[in-house]
Amino acid sequence: MLGRVLVFLGGLLVVVLFVALLAPLFIDWTDFRKNFEDQASRIIGKKVTVHGTVDARLLPFPSVTLHDVRVGQEADGTPLVQIAEFSMDAELAPFLSGEALIFDMRVSKPKVRLRLLKDGTLDWMRGSQPEIPAKSVVLESVHVEEGDVVFIDEQSGRTRHVTDLNAGMSARSLAGPWRIEGDAALDGEQGSFTVSSSQPDDNGVLRVRTRLMPDRHPLNIDLDGELKLVDSRPDYMGSFTAGVNDKQSRNSADQKAQPRIKGRFELTNDRIRVPEYRLEVGADNDPYVVTGEATLDTGSKPEFLLTADGQQIDVNRLGNSKGANGKTNRNPVISVRQRLNNLIAIAAEIPVPQVPGKATFRLPAIVAGDTTIRDVQLDLEPAGTGWKIDHAIGTLPGRTQVEARGNLMLRGEPNFIGNLVVASNQPSGLASWLVGSVDPSIRQLRQAGFSADVSLRHEEQRFENLEIAIGPATLKGRLDRQSPSDKNPPKLAVDLAGDALDLDALRALTGLLTGQNSDESLFDHRITAHLQAGKFVAFGVPADNVDTSFSLANGSLTLDKLAVRNVAGAEITATGRADGSPSDYKGSGEITFKAADPSPFFEMLRQHLPHHPVMDRLVRNAAWYGNTALRGAVTLGGDQDNALTVTLAGVSNGSRVNFDYRMSDLSAFTGKGTTTLEGTLENSVTSILFGQAGLDPLPVEADANGRLTLKVSASGTDPADAALTFATDKTSFTANGKVDVRPDSFLNGNIALSLESADLDPYFVMNGIGLPQMGAGLPVKFQANAALSPDKIVLAGIKGLLADNNVSGALAFDRNARNVKATGELTLDKADLGWLAEAIYGPMTDAKTGNLSRDKLGLPAFTGLDIGVKLSAKQVWPGIFGPISNFTGNVAYKGEEFRLNDLAGGWNGGTVNGSLMFANSDGTGLLQTKLNLVNADLAAVAWQRDGAPLASGRFGLATNVEASGKSIAELAANASGSGEIKLGETHVRGLNLSILPPLLSATDQIQGEITADKVLPIVQTLLNNGEAVLSVTSIPFNISSGVARATNIVAGNDVAKLSGNAEISLPDERMRGSLGIAFKPGNEAQSGAVPALRLDFAGPLATPGRTMDVTDITSFLSVRAFERERRRVERLQANVLEKQRLRREVALYKYMAVAREAQRQRDAVIEQQRRAEEERLRDLAREAAAQKQAEEEAKAKQVEEEAKVKAAAEARAKADAQQPPAPIGQAPKAAPPLNFNELPGIAQ
Known part of the structure; x- marks a missing residue:
């Protein structure tokens, strides 16, 4: 920059000196042109020629105007100086004293050519000895207009060009002091300048102050130094200062914050040397300082050097924190390209020295807004139009x-x-x-x-x-x-x-x-x-x-x-091409996909695609798509209404896969246009198809040769027409309707469901549903209409046939519930409480023995349920005593708990109501039941014999039972509760209570001793052949530890009284009981003996065994027989006595004479008879004693009666002995032997 200034200042001085020094000396009005040329050539040492006109006048003041003045010339004839026109006005008086006072001078369009030779000297100074009258000329006002200076530097080979030079000057003398102000353009760089100088000292040194102000840069450069000639070369040395002249800064504080530099300089025609400089940025009291040196040598050995060493610079503190940063004091974000462009634009403003050299910068940090650039190191070399x-x-x-x-x-x-x-x-x-x-x-x-x-x-x-x-x-x-x-x-x-x-x-x-x-x-x-x-x-x-x-x-x-x-575990290849705009793409492509395990790939898709429930299900069931190999094609802009077509075919886990996806318009991605999808899976293993359809099947085979087809057609955001079909040789399932396929409302809509299968059992097993009593086959026909909304799923119009059981009703499922929650109504032909119990507890009986299972309770068939339905059934089988007809009840089923509340129906001719609860809590079973049975038919629950019930009548039952346990047998063993059975008038077949009269008749025919073995067959026959009619009876019972007990049971009629007790073991399903029958003997009553028997029952509850104890009635019959024999003996004795009386009368009439002899003989006979009788009575007594031991109290009574008979006999014998003896002298005749056969009533 300083070199350029010297160039145009030098040219300017040449023009001014030429005019100012020469013109006043040659005012010789007679031959002015010739004299002017000679004198001017002598003074400046160059040939001067005036090619134009010359105008001069003396009055009122001397004035000269010359046109086309030329000074010297180069080898090619080009003048060194050429002035289009200059004029001057001088005062006349100073001429008289030998001075020239020029008060107005005008130089128009001067052109100067200066050449710097290779030795560093100006060609102007060679070959001439100028004679300048420096002290005899005074310039008050000099104006230069449209000057032009060409500076040719032969050392560097470059040419500098000053244009548009306009300046105003004044000087007390040509030696100084000078003052120059003006503007010009150096190599296109426009600027203004001021120059002031002193007069040269004795050594020819001139003190010069210069200010440069380029227009493109808000800079002020002040130079203050000494200008002198050294070996015919100008040398300008001194100090300099420079600063930013920001016209927008409105106060001195802002101005002081601008960057400023000062230092020393040395300026020659080919070299600018700054041995030291100090750059200060920021406030005066705390500036940022950069120091260094600089050199620009354009001489024979061009050189450039710039060094900069400084401390951290915070640009935010340089007085420019406002404006670009905004009121938030944050720098606006710009791109790297913008930052580079800005940096290049700034760098482009820095002139590149056209000489070899080096620039070095070392700054620890530069802080600008939010930017900190640390450890800045730059080593640069000028390189023509740029930097290396x-x-x-x-x-x-x-x-x-x-x-x-x-x-x-x-x-x-x-x-x-x-x-x-x-x-x-x-x-x-x-x-x-x-x-x-x-x-x-x-x-x-x-x-x-x-x-x-x-x-x-x-x-x-x-x-x-x-x-x-x-x-x-x-x-x-x-x-x-x-x-x-x-x-x-x-x-x-x-x-x-x-x-x-x-x-x-x-x-x-x-x-x-x-x-x-x-x-x-x-x-x-x-x-x-x-x-x-x-x-x-x-x-x-x-x-x-x-x-x-x-x-x-x-x-x-x-x-x-x-x-x-x-x-993500998959291998993918693809090729293709697509052309057009987003609204009208056309193209095609091919794709292949292989994955041994696509689970990671599906998970990756779910994480990166918009959420959709289908993708969640696909990820969960990805294991069912192992060994997938697909090949497909993608077509864009094919046939009409087929803006996008995707087809895939291949295999996946043994399933043949065919997939076709079409879009009528690519706007379908944004919810417009029509989208169709059709996919088919075929596999001989149906469990694989179920897994690929989103279910969780077990590896259990059902029907073979399955085919799963899905068709979806959607237009815009309207519900899609969807059809899902599953078919095998024996099973078919279809679901058709309109559903929403958007993620947030997926499957909302209306679907018609249809299912038909020859046997659905394998499908339940396949899907992990262990229904009770499986294995017998479950043919199904089912239809329903499903309405899906965000909150619920409603199955209406349920109609079907499960095996031979008709089912109808409606169900509503809550979609917001955590578990499967449903409400509704179901109507069945029949239901089985045992089946429902097995759904909670598992198998109820041991398959080998048929007894209640002692195994631990199984898992409930269903879990996570919350179902509440109103159940109606034509028949509900409780497991015993026939079905409950016209059943109604409210079912609350939670998978591990089943409640049947408000149950009601007809059972065995009566009505039943109550509640029932089955529960399985972590393997611990619970049972609660409350039942009331009214006016039921006793014949329906009574034991059967010969195909007919043993009892008939009406009865009622009220019971409460609770139980808990870890097995079915333990549940039964821990049952507790109470209840009451109410019997109306009851007819009991095989219980003939009127057997006593025929029994007495039958036993009267028994010969010999009456024993139980003889009595039992007779009693059994008589008891079984008949019917008892019992009056109203209540039988309370209690249940404890699994045993139901009824005690002190009393019943009867006018011929017998019944009493008994019973207990039933629920775990073993066995019973034990007894029934005592006490017959009313009437006139046949015997003291100490009761006509009673006992029936003992034991064994399985369904078919208990019966035994009969006839001990009491046998004793009664024995006593009665003894009494009969006793009365017979008494009659026999009476007959004997009567015969004796008659015989005595005969003997009295016949043998009065021989009375004494007869008496003697009679006494002997009587004595003998007495002895025989005593022996016979002793035999009878022994027999009675033995019978008495067997017949308990009857035997003792018989002994007493025998004793009475004996005493009576002795009394009679004594009385006979006291009869008068026979007359003396009459020898007693021998008495004839007794012959009882001749007594009346004694038959042979």
Whole structure:
């Protein structure tokens, strides 16, 4: 800059001195032109010629005007100085004293050519000896207009050009002091200047002060030094100051905060030397200081040197904190390109020295707004229109180090060619500084950077030998971006290969360079890319061994190759091409997909696609899609209404797969247009189809040759027409209707359901549903209409046939409940309480023995349920005594608990009501029941004999039972409760209570001793052949420890009284009881003996055994027989006595004479008879004693009667002995032997 100033100042002085020194000396009006040329040539040492006209006058003051004045010439004839016109007005009086006072001088369009020779001297100074009258000329006002100075520097080979030179000058003498003010353009750089000088001292040294003010830069440069000639060369040395002249600064405080510099300088015609300078930025009391030196030598050995060493600089404190930062004091986010453009624009303003040299900068940090650039090191060399960067280092935010080497061109089209290295140890910090936000993919990086041989131009950025480090991964290749100036889109060619490639991070890093949305900026390009990586991450999805080549231009995508060996466990290949606009794409492609286990792939899709319940189910059942191999085709813009067609075919876990997806318009992605989908799965193993359909089947086979078909057609956001079909040789299921397929309202709509199967049992087992009593087959026909809403699913019009059981009703399922919650009504032909109990407890009986199971309770058949329905059934089988007809009740079923509340129905001719509860809590069973039975038919529950009930009548039952246990047998063993049975008039078959009369008749025929063995058959026969009619009876009972007990049971009629007790063991289903029958003997009553018997029952409850104890009635019969015999003996004795009386009368009439003899003989006979009788009575007594022992009290009574008979006999014998003896002298005749056969009533 200082060299340029000296150039145009030198030219200006030549013009002025020529005019001022020469013109006044040659006012010789007679031959003015000739004298002017001679004298001027002598004074300035160069040939002066006036080619134009000359006008001169003397009065009123001397005035001269010359046209086309030329001074000297070069070898080619070009004048050194050429003035189009100059004029001057002088005062006349000073001429008389030998002085010239020029009060007005005008120089128009002067042209000066100065040449600096290779030896450093001016060619003007050679070959001439000027004679300048420095002290005899005074200039009051000199005006130069439209001056032009050409300075030819033969040392450097460059030419400087001063144009538009306009100046005003004054001087007390030609020796000084001078004052010059003006403006000009040096090499196109417009500016203004002021110069003031003193007179030369004795050594020829001139003190000069200069101020330069370029127009393009708000700078003031002040020079103050000594100007002298050294070896015919000008030398200007001194001090300088410079500062920013900010016209917008309104106060002195702002002005003082502007950058300012001061130092020393040495200026010659070929060299500018600043041995020291001090740059201050900021407030005066605390400035930032940069010191250094500078040299610019344009001589024979051109040289440039600039050094700068300083402390940390905070640009925010330099007085420019307002404006760009805004009121939040935050710097607006600009892109890397913008930052580079701004930096290049600033650098372009710095003149590049046209000489060899070096510039060195060392700054610890530069702080500008939110930006801190640390450890700044710059080593530069001038290079024509730019700089050669030997070494440039800086640390940007994010601990990012930038190194560059190369050539930076600033003139014309700025460009940089060289090597660039960027390494960031905190990429998130760099991103935050560059774009104001941090992409999540960058936040995860610990380090990032690149190195490349670059060629950076506005229209092309080329990166050769590119090596990119993204985290631990390294990519190598090249990148070329071209952005032509026309309206064609920019081009981007990428060829990268490496061990790992994170596409998300790469896109984010691209966004750092553009400062825009990376996708928008990237897809504005015409892209040609080849990417290859062992590890590849795109959109957050990792993949292995990826190789792809594609191009993208003007909406046209060509995928030459895509081979992904492993993306979430799957292998994918694809090729294709698409052209057109987003609303009218046309193209086609092919794709293959292979996965031994697609579970990770499905999970990846779920994480990266918009949420949809279908994807959740697909992930859960991904194991059913093992060994998948598919090949498909994609068509864009095919036939009419087929803007997108996707077809897939192949196998998956043995299933043949066919898939067809179509869109009428690509706007269907935004909820418009029509979408159709049709998919088919075929497999001989139906459990695989169920798993692929979203269920959780067990590996249990059902029907073979299954086919699953799904068809969906949707228009816009309207409900879709959907049809799902499953069919085998024996089973078919269809679901048709309109449903919503949007994620938030998926499957809301109306569906008609239909199911028909020859046997549904295998499907229940397949899906882990262990229904009770399975294995007998379950043919099904079922239909229903399902209405699905966000809150519930309503099954209406349920109609079907389960085995031979008709089912109808309606159910509503709560979709917001955590478990399966349903309410509604069901009507059945029949229901089985035992089946429901098994659904809670598991098997009720031991399959081997048929007894109640002693195994631990199984798991409930269903869990996670909350079902409340009103149940109606024509018949409900409780398991005993026949079905309950016309049953109604409220069912509350929670899977592990079943409650039947408000049950009512008809049972065995009566009515029953109450409640029932089964529960299974972690293997502990609970049972609660409360039943009331009224006016039931006793015959329906009584034991059967010979196909007929043993009892008939009406009865009622009220009972409460509770039980708990870990097995069915334990439940029964722990049962407790109470109840009461109410019997009306009861007819009991096989219980003939009127057997006593015929029994007495029958036993009267028994010969010999009456024993139980003889009595039992008679009693059994008589008891079984008949019927008892019993009156109203109540039988209370209690249940404890699994045993139901009834005691003190009393019943009877007018012929007998019944009493008994009973107990039933619920675990064993056995009973034990006794029934005592006490007959009313009437007149046959015997003292000490009761006509009673006991019936004992024991054994299985269904068929108990009966035994009969006839001990009491046998004793009664024995006593009665003894009494009969006793009465017979008494009659016999009476007959004997009567015969004796008659015999005595006969003997009295016949043998009165021989009375004494007869008496004697009679006494002998009587004595003998007495003895025989006593012996016989003793025999009878022994027999009676034995019988008495067997007959208890009857025997004792018989002994007593025998004793009475004996006493009576003795009395009679004594009486006979007291009869008068026979007359003396009459010898007693021998008495004839007794002959009882002749007694009346004694038959032979």
